[in-house]
Every structure is written in structure tokens, then in C-alpha cells.
Amino acid sequence: MQQGPGADEVLAAITAEPATTLVAADFDGTLSPIVDDPERAFADPAAVDALARLGRVVGTVAVITGRPVRTAVRLGGFAGRDGLGSMVVLGQYGVERWDADGDRYDVPPDPPELAAVAEAVPALLAAHDAEGARVEDKGRAIGIHTRELPDAAAAFERLRGPVTALAEQHGLHLEPGKQVLEIRLPGMDKGHAIEALVAERGARQVVFAGDDLGDLPAFAAVRGLAARGVRGLLVCSGSTEERALSDQADVVVDGPAGVADWLAALADRLGA
Numbered sequence: 001m002q003q004g005p006g007a008d009e010v011l012a013a014i015t016a017e018p019a020t021t022l023v024a025a026d027f028d029g030t031l032s033p034i035v036d037d038p039e040r041a042f043a044d045p046a047a048v049d050a051l052a053r054l055g056r057v058v059g060t061v062a063v064i065t066g067r068p069v070r071t072a073v074r075l076g077g078f079a080g081r082d083g084l085g086s087m088v089v090l091g092q093y094g095v096e097r098w099d100a101d102g103d104r105y106d107v108p109p110d111p112p113e114l115a116a117v118a119e120a121v122p123a124l125l126a127a128h129d130a131e132g133a134r135v136e137d138k139g140r141a142i143g144i145h146t147r148e149l150p151d152a153a154a155a156f157e158r159l160r161g162p163v164t165a166l167a168e169q170h171g172l173h174l175e176p177g178k179q180v181l182e183i184r185l186p187g188m189d190k191g192h193a194i195e196a197l198v199a200e201r202g203a204r205q206v207v208f209a210g211d212d213l214g215d216l217p218a219f220a221a222v223r224g225l226a227a228r229g230v231r232g233l234l235v236c237s238g239s240t241e242e243r244a245l246s247d248q249a250d251v252v253v254d255g256p257a258g259v260a261d262w263l264a265a266l267a268d269r270l271g272a
């Protein structure tokens with residue numbers, strides 16, 4: 001683990017005022033190890049244990065993910081879990097929401113724009129020697145995964161331009177991630193999502209842990225919250241696959257297992 005100079009001060013503030021602290025994490029690559037098939041992903045049980053311990057002492061525990069919210073709640077095993085009774089999960093980059101309190105989902109209808117994209121994807125993949133790419137239809141977004149192709153990185157680069165053009169043709173946004181090119185609606189990102197949650201919960205300290213490019217808006221938002229007196233602590237779930245977050249983080253740990261250990265250490269510190 002690497003820890004930067006500002007972390008101790010934020011940890012001290014969290015320890016002094018846990019009830020006004022928001023602890024938020026991304027799902028894939030942060031709470032959940034990266035696997036080939038997105039449907040086989042699961043939250044690291046040690047990370048969920050740590051979140052459940054933290055959920056008893058901090059103001060809010062949240063997950064902010066690109067996954068559909070129902071998928072994240074299911075793969076995370078969060079529903080009905082002791083300690084997570086006031087958890088919030090924000091899915092599809094903040095468009096969808098689940099509140100553990102009352103087991104309430106707020107999921108807007110799927111936008112019609114994605115249907116034409118879904119129709120165009122098979123021909124696009126065939127034209128770029130990528131028929132075997134996994135296509136994940138998330139209703140509000142379509143993910144094209146190259147991880148299982150023979151040369152995943154080359155396929156990703158081959159597809160990036162055409163998939164970007166397809167998104168632009170339909171007025172949509174390209175969200176690149178770990179061996180995935182995702183086409184989704186513009187207008188929402190994890191930065192807006194975390195800012196809104198901080199305001200809603202009146203948080204004065206915020207922890208956010210992430211691993212991939214889609215987490216960078218949340219990193220920027222947490223830094224920006226300092227201007228409003230909200231202390232932020234950014235944790236990078238480090239990997240060789242994506243290095244863009246480590247320079248901006250206060251703490252860099254070794255993947256989801258490192259995140260779980262760090263969250264458990266925070267729970268220990270708070271006497272949870």
C-alpha cells in the first residue's frame with residue numbers, strides 16, 4: 001500500500017466524525033475482481049464484510065457503478081445484509097438507484113436511442129474481425145467487451161474508432177474501460193452522482209475507491225468538494241491494466257483484495 005501526505009488528516013476527521021462520512025466505492029475492479037464474463041463477477045466477501053462493519057458507524061455506505069443497479073445489487077449480495085441497512089447503490093453512472101432502506105429501486109425506462117445501436121453492432125464487429133466480442137446489453141448502454149478475444153488489446157484499439165463513430169452518429173457517449181467500449185447516453189457521470197449524494201447526506205468527509213477511467217469524474221468531483229469544506233480521500237484499486245488513477249489517489253492498494261484490507265483497517269480504526 002502507498003499512502004500520500006494528505007490522507008492522515010482526512011482519516012483523523014473521519015475518526016472524529018464518522019456519522020458525517022460517506023464511504024463510496026466502484027464495483028468492478030474495486031470491490032469485485034475482474035473476470036472474463038461480467039455475469040460471473042462477484043463482490044469480494046471480505047470487502048462486503050468491511051462495508052457492513054462500516055455501515056454500522058459511518059453516515060452512508062454507497063456503491064457507484066456503470067452496472068445496471070439491479071445487477072450490482074445482485075452480484076454484490078447487498079440486499080438484506082446486516083450493517084448495510086442504509087446503503088445506497090447508484091447504477092448506470094448514477095441514473096439508477098437502490099436504497100437498502102425499504103429495498104427501493106428507482107430505475108427510469110430504457111431510452112429508445114440504444115435500439116438502433118444494438119442493431120448496428122453485429123455488422124460493426126464483423127467488419128473489424130471481432131465477431132467473438134462479448135456484447136453486454138444494459139438497457140441504457142451497450143458494452144462491447146474484447147477481453148475474451150485472442151488479442152484483446154489489439155481488438156480494443158481496432159474497435160475504438162468505429163465504436164466511437166457509431167456512438168456519435170446517434171448522439172451518444174463513448175465510455176472506455178478495461179477491455180470494454182461502452183456506448184451510453186451523455187449527461188450523467190460518477191462525478192455528478194457522488195456530488196449529489198454528498199449534498200443529500202450532508203457528508204463532510206468522503207472516501208471514494210475506484211480503478212478505471214469511468215471513476216475519474218468521481219475523483220475530480222471529490223477533489224472539487226474541498227472548496228466547499230468537504231474533505232476527500234481517494235483510494236485507487238491498482239492494477240497493471242489501468243494506471244490513470246494512481247497518480248491522483250491518496251492511497252494506492254493492490255486490487256480488490258487491497259481495497260478490502262483497506263476498508264477493514266478503516267473499520268478497525270473506527271471501532272466498528
Ligand SMILES: O=P(O)(O)OC[C@H]1O[C@H](O[C@H]2O[C@H](CO)[C@@H](O)[C@H](O)[C@H]2O)[C@H](O)[C@@H](O)[C@@H]1O
Binds near residue numbers: 067
Ligand atoms: O463502474 P464499474 O463498477 O467499474 O463498472 C464498469 C464496467 O465493469 C464491467 O466490466 C469490467 O468488469 C468485467 C467483469 O470483471 C470484465 O469482464 C470487463 O472486462 C471489465 O471491463 C461491466 O461489465 C460493465 O458493464 C461496466 O460498465
